[in-house]
Amino acid sequence: MDTYFTPEEIERYRSHFALSGVGIEGQKKLKAARVLCVGVGGLGSPLTLYLAAAGIGTLGIIDADHIEVSNLQRQILYSDNEKNRPKVVVAKDKLLQLNPLVNIETYQEMLSEDNALSIIKKYDVVVDATDNYASRFLINDFCFYLKKPNVYASVFQFEGQLSVFMPKHGPCYRCLYPDSPPENLVPNCAEGGVLGVLPGVMGSLQALEVIKCILGIGKPLIGKLLVFDGLCMSFKEFEIQKNNKCPICEKNIPFSDLAHTRITCNPKMLSVQAFKTLRDENKNFTLIDVREPFEFNICNLGGKLMPLGELSQHLHKLDKSQLTIVHCKFDGRSKQALSLLEAEGFTQVKILEGGIIRWIDQIDPFLTRY
The missing domain is CATH 3.40.250.10 (Rhodanese-like domain)
Known part of the structure; x- marks a missing residue:
């Protein structure tokens, strides 16, 4: 076995080593990878658990929130006795208990105009596990500017969406959603409700897409939107067309000017x-x-x-x-x-x-x- 791996890693990742499409070289890629997860709530919980278990070398997690009892119905990283503690602190402890061989970098803050550039540029892949349009526009724009893959998912009630936005190789999030809907029509999970198991499904699929992007295997959902209906147990796939009016894909608006569109997408x-x-x-x-x-x-x-x-x-x-x-x-x-x-x-x-x-x-x- 390659000396790149310790005996403990060889034992831990045995199933990956035996898997065609991963093997020794694939596990090396996972170990060398740096992945940023924006949000460690409903989507971020299963996502980070599976990425840590898979042996992602460095996993960054950013979230400003504290654990609330109402989170526990869907955010499986956390326990009742941890309420009011910062999510990123507890998440790091749990992920290292699962796999002490990975490196966890934490940011107890919101991703913002002020810190997005300095944080995102450190990572190879970014995962959008947020629950609001302002954050999604922010992640999209900085990922395209920095040429970072953006693995996106969202959940609402009994449905979920998933896509991969790959700069220079397909459309972006602004092509899918050119404008933010009126805020009074877009409740988050706490307000509009979500079946607790649904983020588990979509977060796990996000982890799969991240791993595919890192390994260069299969067909990531670039230019496609996967829609899951939990009540009908159906998956439907739709093409996302590049928007010829998209400010980031087609119009080449200077990056500094995009901040105005992000700020004004939620003017209220x-x-x-x-x-x-x-x-x-x-x-x-x-x-x-x-x-x-x-x-x-x-x-x-x-x-x-x-x-x-x-x-x-x-x-x-x-x-x-x-x-x-x-x-x-x-x-x-x-x-x-x-x-x-x-x-x-x-x-x-x-x-x-x-x-x-x-x-x-x-x-x-x-x-x-x-």
Whole structure:
């Protein structure tokens, strides 16, 4: 056996060594590979488990969130006694318990305009395990700029999607979704629901596509969208055509200009960092908390309590021309409030992105999470 592998590796990866298409040379490629997983939630849990088990040499994981009890229905990396701990910290421990021979690099932060370049450029393959359009556009653009394969999946309720976006060899995510849908029509898993086993299916398929890309075997889903219907137990494959109006594939818009399109794809969302700046600078705005009174009593940001079900009764108290910032626990109720306010003629409405939970996670950890 090749001296490139230790006796422990030879024993651990025996099934790969015996497999045509992998073998010794293939396992060398896996050991040398550097893979970044953006998000270690429902998709990221099975994805990282299988990549670590396969012997990926270096696995980067980036996620700013903490473990919540509501995650455990689908995020199989975590246990009940680990709630409120940072996901990347727990994930690293679990992955090293599974395979102590791999190197795990962690980033306890959100992927953003500020850090995406410095992080993504370190890796050979990027895996999109996020649950929002802003992150997907961000990952897509930096991967195409840096010429990195992007293995994408998403889940919603009983359905999943999967594709591989390979720069210079096929369309990109913007060809599939040129524009972000209205935020009030796009709930995440916590808000819209997802069958717990579904991310397990799609995350495992993502891991398979990553391994195929690294080994150069089979036919990765480049230029194709695989759609899984869990209720009908059906897989359908669709061609993704290059969009001749795509700013990144066809128009050759300067990379620096793409930041504007990413920022404006969610013009109604206000980051917690931007909100903090507004507060620190004593800017004029109205903060509305559309949660229930019991939630407000647990923790609050000092806004006006106007539960979503009663919001229409309080509109006469508000100035339609003033900046109005709406928040709830996450985003769901805020999006409904946004639609109501805009229908009533409010022109300056923003949603606090990620709600009070993201504020706690990123700005003020001394507030009580719930």
